[in-house]
Amino acid sequence: MAKIELRNVSKRFGNTTVLENLNLTIADGQFTVLIGASGCGKTTLLRMIAGIGPQTSGQVLLDDRDISDLPPGKRDLAMVFQNYAIYPTMSVRGNIEYGLKNKKVPAEERKRLIEEISEILGITEYLDRRPSQLSGGQRQRVALARAMVKKPKVF
Ligand SMILES: Nc1ncnc2c1ncn2[C@@H]1O[C@H](COP(=O)(O)OP(=O)(O)O)[C@@H](O)[C@H]1O
Numbered sequence: 001m002a003k004i005e006l007r008n009v010s011k012r013f014g015n016t017t018v019l020e021n022l023n024l025t026i027a028d029g030q031f032t033v034l035i036g037a038s039g040c041g042k043t044t045l046l047r048m049i050a051g052i053g054p055q056t057s058g059q060v061l062l063d064d065r066d067i068s069d070l071p072p073g074k075r076d077l078a079m080v081f082q083n084y085a086i087y088p089t090m091s092v093r094g095n096i097e098y099g100l101k102n103k104k105v106p107a108e109e110r111k112r113l114i115e116e117i118s119e120i121l122g123i124t125e126y127l128d129r130r131p132s133q134l135s136g137g138q139r140q141r142v143a144l145a146r147a148m149v150k151k152p153k154v155f
């Protein structure tokens, strides 16, 4: 894992300021929860860290490296959205395997990683099902597995 640091980060949408001069350090390996009223800026902050909704001003650092201008694909981090975007036509196994194939992980290693992460998330028995045959919570766990299996620096 990695340390995340936000320095004087602000985010505006037009005339609306959602975040203003936010300073926050999240230590390596720390499990952090953001709590706040609906619309206060939690998702905006996560999107900023992931790089999909960049800050208006300020810096985002990963392990002391300024990643403010890096595109999402180069940040080595993973995010799971509230409306888990899993592929409906693929099996659970196919969904988890997808990113590993993109990363050119060999088949044997993919199989091992899928088994390891499925065990942790308690979805081993659903690997051959389609997402439509799962409950909401089970689908959420598939989305988590898909992000975690790639072992990103930040999750
Ligand atoms: N693309 C956008 N354009 C304008 N306003 C936005 C946009 N995205 C979010 N907002 C506003 O920013 C505020 C924070 O939203 P958000 O971070 O999604 O809140 P939450 O804490 O519930 O996750 C809200 O007032 C929302 O309406």
Ligand SMILES: [Mg+2]
Residues within 6 Å of the ligand: 042, 043, 044
């Ligand atoms: Mg939100």
